[in-house]
Amino acid sequence: MARLEIKSVGKTFGAVRPADALSLAVEPGEIVAVFGPSGSGKTVLLRMIAGMFEPDEGDILIGGRSIVGAAPERRGIGMAFQNFALFPHMTARANIASGLRTKAGDGSAGSSKVQAISRLLKIEHVLDHVPRELSNGQKQRTALARALIGDPDVLLLDDPLRNVDAKLRYEMRLELPSLLRRGAASVLYVTQDYREAMAIADRIAVLVNGRFEQVATPEAIYTEPASVAVARLFGDPTINLAGIQPFEEHGALFAVISGARIRLGASDGPPPDRPCWLGIRPEHLAISRSAGDDSIRARILAITPMHDKAVLLLKLTDDTEWLAALPPRAADGATAEDVFIRFAPEDALLFDRTSGQRVCLSHRRQAA
Amino acid sequence: MEHVSLTGRIFRGAALTLILLFFMFPIVWILLMSFQSNEQILRIPPRLLFEPTLANYRALISGQLQTAAGNLEIPFMHNLWNSFVLSSAAVVLALILGVPAAYAFARFKFRLGETIAFTLLSFRFAPPLLVLLPLSLYYQQIGLNDTYAGIVWVYQLIALPLILWIVRGYFEDISPDIEHAYRLAGHSWGETFTRIAVPLAGPGIAAAGLLSFIFCWNNFVFALILASADKQPVTVGALAFVTASGIQYGQIAAAIVLSVTPTLLLALYAQRYLVEGLSLGAVKG
Numbered sequence: 120m121a122r123l124e125i126k127s128v129g130k131t132f133g134a135v136r137p138a139d140a141l142s143l144a145v146e147p148g149e150i151v152a153v154f155g156p157s158g159s160g161k162t163v164l165l166r167m168i169a170g171m172f173e174p175d176e177g178d179i180l181i182g183g184r185s186i187v188g189a190a191p192e193r194r195g196i197g198m199a200f201q202n203f204a205l206f207p208h209m210t211a212r213a214n215i216a217s218g219l220r221t222k223a224g225d226g227s228a229g230s231s232k233v234q235a236i237s238r239l240l241k242i243e244h245v246l247d248h249v250p251r252e253l254s255n256g257q258k259q260r261t262a263l264a265r266a267l268i269g270d271p272d273v274l275l276l277d278d279p280l281r282n283v284d285a286k287l288r289y290e291m292r293l294e295l296p297s298l299l300r301r302g303a304a305s306v307l308y309v310t311q312d313y314r315e316a317m318a319i320a321d322r323i324a325v326l327v328n329g330r331f332e333q334v335a336t337p338e339a340i341y342t343e344p345a346s347v348a349v350a351r352l353f354g355d356p357t358i359n360l361a362g363i364q365p366f367e368e369h370g371a372l373f374a375v376i377s378g379a380r381i382r383l384g385a386s387d388g389p390p391p392d393r394p395c396w397l398g399i400r401p402e403h404l405a406i407s408r409s410a411g412d413d414s415i416r417a418r419i420l421a422i423t424p425m426h427d428k429a430v431l432l433l434k435l436t437d438d439t440e441w442l443a444a445l446p447p448r449a450a451d452g453a454t455a456e457d458v459f460i461r462f463a464p465e466d467a468l469l470f471d472r473t474s475g476q477r478v479c480l481s482h483r484r485q486a487a
Numbered sequence: 488m489e490h491v492s493l494t495g496r497i498f499r500g501a502a503l504t505l506i507l508l509f510f511m512f513p514i515v516w517i518l519l520m521s522f523q524s525n526e527q528i529l530r531i532p533p534r535l536l537f538e539p540t541l542a543n544y545r546a547l548i549s550g551q552l553q554t555a556a557g558n559l560e561i562p563f564m565h566n567l568w569n570s571f572v573l574s575s576a577a578v579v580l581a582l583i584l585g586v587p588a589a590y591a592f593a594r595f596k597f598r599l600g601e602t603i604a605f606t607l608l609s610f611r612f613a614p615p616l617l618v619l620l621p622l623s624l625y626y627q628q629i630g631l632n633d634t635y636a637g638i639v640w641v642y643q644l645i646a647l648p649l650i651l652w653i654v655r656g657y658f659e660d661i662s663p664d665i666e667h668a669y670r671l672a673g674h675s676w677g678e679t680f681t682r683i684a685v686p687l688a689g690p691g692i693a694a695a696g697l698l699s700f701i702f703c704w705n706n707f708v709f710a711l712i713l714a715s716a717d718k719q720p721v722t723v724g725a726l727a728f729v730t731a732s733g734i735q736y737g738q739i740a741a742a743i744v745l746s747v748t749p750t751l752l753l754a755l756y757a758q759r760y761l762v763e764g765l766s767l768g769a770v771k772g
Binding site for chain 1: 662663664665667668669670671672673674675676683686687
């Protein structure tokens with residue numbers, strides 16, 4: 120099995136630069152999700168690896184060998200496409216069998232392989248149907264079977280669950296990790312859904328405007344986002360942000376949010392002497408009716424009850440809007456009611472306002 | 488289909504009948520003429536009721552034309568055979584050349600690509616007479632005059648642009664991802680072309696082939712200038728019925744019926760593909 124290595128790959132289309140000095144290594148048996156908003160260059164990256172076009176700069180290696188310039192059929196790559204890309208004039212069986220690299224695959228060994236993989240993907244009963252007669256879920260499973268059957272060194276999945284319905288997406292999220300790890304391939308999984316990335320991947324590479332903002336485990340991405348952009352992409356409801364100018368007083372760090380003075384914790388060093396963004400996730404906010412230290416006054420504009428939580432839309436006194444996600448029971452407030460917001464200082468994230476990069480206040484979270 | 492009122496339906500029926508009469512009348516009239524003798528045809532006023540005769544067909548098939556001036560040999564069946572050979576060979580050659588070219592124009596952007604494609608199409612704009620004179624001189628020099636190969640070659644002016652442009656549209660309709668998927672599965676470029684692209688563009692290729700067959704079959708002027716009697720197709724061969732002793736209307740009508748039948752049957756059989764093909768692949772099945 121072979122490692123996939125992308126070394127400072129760049130690509131320019133006219134004025135657009137969908138890939139800019141991209142570097143990433145995927146170990147055999149590892150699933151790395153490439154996550155980013157649409158137009159961030161995810162598909163371009165996959166297509167460069169698959170050989171649909173070549174990078175302008177940099178190198179792509181599989182098992183230490185450069186594959187740049189090699190014909191797609193010689194790269195040892197299996198791929199599942201967002202639009203399935205099944206061959207409409209062939210049965211599901213022939214579609215899957217086409218993924219067998221060896222000519223010997225035409226024999227009985229090949230057909231038993233097709234049987235095995237389709238049993239795994241639960242599409243045995245539709246093997247003799249042509250793609251037109253399959254449901255979207257069955258099409259997706261056929262496309263996956265076709266990509267998996269050749270035991271490729273590298274598996275590329277281009278948003279494979281985009282076109283299947285919600286129930287099936289949940290099912291596939293549960294099944295996919297073990298399916299993808301079966302052949303110990305290096306897996307690159309492109310998705311626009313951060314939940315999917317977090318559910319399936321060992322590591323997530325966050326792609327924004329052709330650059331990797333952060334490559335880390337799902338937990339690290341959520342709790343220690345490298346930048347404001349990453350913090351905003353992960354989490355539903357999205358993270359709350361406030362523009363602050365931190366200052367030090369009596370050995371502690373403070374900030375003024377919407378007129379309220381908030382303690383941000385003990386100051387280990389000199390405070391970041393520049394404008395910052397303070398980010399706090401909606402689920403880390405607490406609401407109470409009593410004022411007190413380190414609380415921000417706000418008014419409840421709307422409450423959206425959901426089965427597992429209630430989302431509150433809050434308006435601070437300086438007119439910024441924040442979201443709070445609370446356990447459904449805890450949200451007993453009423454619309455238009457004045458409340459006070461609190462949060463634990465260690466849940467706050469600080470980002471440099473100009474660069475967007477995260478500012479480490481101390482090492483307390485890494486220690487935790 | 489939405490609900491249509493009674494008057495609407497009557498009006499539509501009447502309009503359809505009118506159009507059908509307008510377009511079908513010449514064909515029906517020719518069919519009737521082919522079963523009449525010259526005297527019956529030239530009678531004024533013409534009659535719808537007559538005693539049918541198979542003499543015209545008999546003359547055509549036996550190749551013996553009885554005229555007032557005596558017995559005339561006409562190679563009509565040979566002309567029919569020529570038409571078949573020339574059109575088929577021209578279409579096969581145009582498909583061999585045109586389908587890969589159409590694929591290249593559909594899939595790859597290359598220097599002068601659009602210019603070349605348009606130039607090929609512009610052969611259809613030029614009046615054939617414009618190229619015929621120089622062409623016949625060249626043909627005489629290189630020995631292609633009055634050969635099957637020469638006519639098949641010049642028929643490429645008709646068939647190649649048609650196939651190129653219709654099939655190109657079909658290739659453009661195939662998602663490139665489908666071809667990429669096949670290549671990633673370990674198949675070469677050539678295999679992908681023959682096993683994926685060509686079968687998927689199949690209806691378009693069939694329609695383009697059929698259409699160019701009909702256009703080649705109907706061509707008159709190329710073979711008139713570039714070929715002598717024993718290489719000429721039916722369209723030119725029909726001239727033989729304009730004889731010294733008069734025009735043989737009955738035989739001409741029978742000849743038309745015989746020469747139209749093969750293409751008509753072919754077109755009826757492939758009607759669905761034909762309409763699809765003409766819409767340049769815009770309608771997907």
